[in-house]
Amino acid sequence: MTVIATRAPEPDRLQDRDVAAAIAAAEQMLVSLGVDIQVEHLRRTAERMVLSYGEVLTPAPFEATDFVNDAKHQGFVIVQDVAFAAICAHHLLPFVGSATVGYLPGARLLGLSKLARLVERATRGLQVQENVTQQIADGLQRVVPDHGGIGVIVEAEHLCMTLRGAKARGASTVTSTWLGGLERDATLRSEFLNLAGRRWRP
Ligand SMILES: [Zn+2]
Incomplete structure (x- = not known):
């Protein structure tokens, strides 16, 4: 068995993420769309959106x-x-x-x-x-x-x-x-x- 390729997550790109700015922008988007973000179910939705997209945008490690x-x-x-x-x-x-x-x-x-x-x-x-x-x-x-x-x-x-x-x-x-x-x-x-x-x- 030989390891022929490795692809780890790209830490440089992850460090570029400004999570606080992304949450503020997501809140702004929801408010601009007429959504009441003070409703209990929506209070942390912007934060959850950003964390969810952050996860999806993180490359999957691959080792062939x-x-x-x-x-x-x-x-x-x-x-x-x-x-x-x-x-x-x-x-x-x-x-x-x-x-x-x-x-x-x-x-x-x-x-x-x-x-x-x-x-x-x-x-x-x-x-x-x-x-x-x-x-x-x-x-x-x-x-x-x-x-x-x-x-x-x-x-x-x-x-x-x-x-x-x-x-x-x-x-x-x-x-x-x-x-x-x-x-x-x-x-x-x-x-x-x-x-x-x-x-x-x-
Ligand atoms: Zn589409």
């Missing part, structure tokens, strides 16, 4: 561990339905869904839980689903560079679309990214889709 592929496994390794919740960069409302992540291994195998960790890392911060999908794939490519192909499918419901605006309740958005062999070869993509759960069967 890989192992020798001693059985020379040539088939797909796919982790399905990794649940996540993220905050949309455009509206600061949640989008909630799951990711299916897989690859064809070369000489090294990535620890299985690390596929889920890649999803966790990509869904921290203010995000858009298309970037989440690409960042999971790019992150996987960095830690298993000799892969034979990478596939990522993300499905999510965006509250900015269901709570407001179009009010398209229940609508889900699906995004996919293919790298390497899966980008080039439609047969490999079909095999991935066949394996990756009944929802994705062509």
Whole structure:
């Protein structure tokens, strides 16, 4: 087992946060929207908002561990339905869904839980689903560079679309990214889709 990459939280950026100013601004926003912040349930809402966003904006630590592929496994390794919740960069409302992540291994195998960790890392911060999908794939490519192909499918419901605006309740958005062999070869993509759960069967 070797440690091939480490990403700790970024302390410099955390120190830049002015929590008191953020709480004052959040209070001001609520008051400006006509909200009575003296009501008991709302007295500490601005503070809770700031602490919640602070938590969501803190990068998830990630340490990729890989192992020798001693059985020379040539088939797909796919982790399905990794649940996540993220905050949309455009509206600061949640989008909630799951990711299916897989690859064809070369000489090294990535620890299985690390596929889920890649999803966790990509869904921290203010995000858009298309970037989440690409960042999971790019992150996987960095830690298993000799892969034979990478596939990522993300499905999510965006509250900015269901709570407001179009009010398209229940609508889900699906995004996919293919790298390497899966980008080039439609047969490999079909095999991935066949394996990756009944929802994705062509
Ligand atoms: Zn949005």
